[in-house]
Amino acid sequence: MGLVLDVLSWVCLLGGAIFLLIGAIGVLRFPDFYTRLHAVSICDTLGAGLVLVGLMMQGGLSLVTVKLLLMFYFMIFTGPTAVHALAEAAMQGKLKPHVDDRES
């Protein structure tokens, strides 16, 4: 049982780390603000979320897990809200999305 839990938690931790890496690469590589936001939102939800889930499995049934659960709850709400607010602010600031004109 302990081994299964360990393997599962490591899968979650590594998965979260990979998503964080993907998000970071996306922020650097994507062409404009809106696509970069898209990359950032992956970091907040999937990346940090999976890392927290992995840590919860390591914590077992304890106070640490409850605290991690609270952090998870906060992350899952505040991350997307912050990204949404940023996108909204950019729209209000009349920032045009980057469009490839060769296609149109």
Add this chain to the structure above:
Amino acid sequence: MEYLIDIVLLGLLMITGFAIVRMRSLLAAAMLTSIYSLLSASLFVVLDAVDVALTEAAIGAGISTILLLAAVALTTDEEKTPRHTPLLPLVVVIATGAALIYGTLDMPHYGDPEAPVHRYVAPTYLHDTPGEIGVPNVVTSVLASYRGYDTLGEVTVIFTAGAGVLALLGYRTRRRNSQGPGNRKLVVLRVIAKLFFPLILLFALYVLLHGDYGPGGGFQAGVIFATGFILYALAFGLGNAQRVIPHQLLRIMMAVGVLIYAAVGIESMLLGGKFLEYRVLADDPVTGQHLGIMLIELGVGITVAAVMLIIYYGFVSRLHSGDM
């Protein structure tokens, strides 16, 4: 392993510092200072200074960023290019930096048990706290009890700062646009703010009352409390926030906190002790200490929260409608 975290954090701190200096956009510089504070808070956690980390995260990364952003919104976003040559400032900075680094050569090594700071009063505090004060968090016992005078001075400084900002910025009452900006576009933000507002206030109370047992206390609690209301004001507009806490009330609360602190001191004098000698407050000395610490932490929290909100109100009431 801990070395690695230290190096990464300090390296990031240095990069952020250089980025702030190089950045011409003040808005971006304000955001970078927030990151800088968050990194320092993480460093404090690594150094096991959790109380300081909590303060740094709440004040540095939270409130001061919002105040900086408000100041940027009031002035301009672009840094002016300096007219004079950078040669003289560079010489001054290099000389000062060299002197500071030279000064560190005489400092004891990190974690050295023979360092003067560990041989002076710290052992007494660590040894006497369980018996005399009976709170697990020694930081709180030093801050609130052994060093009560200093903390009273700090609260007075915060009060003076608030009064100074009030005198400089003043406060503009505005009738129109009390509903706040944007209306329809802020739906998501408003729902989430409504969801988190009570939780933030609850957490502030927890930090205030749990300060004896874990990291926290009046300063942190006051700032977190103010953050909750600033979030509310950001989402729903200043007018609605003022319906909950009016400016007049804040001005009174700002003084009430300091007065509660001083009154605890005078009360202990009236009961036959010295100024801020809490053990005379109750029949049992340890209970007296608990009571005294709780009361002065409450006073600190009230003053800090009121001052933070007054500074925020002062900035935002000067902005044009709908900016923040």
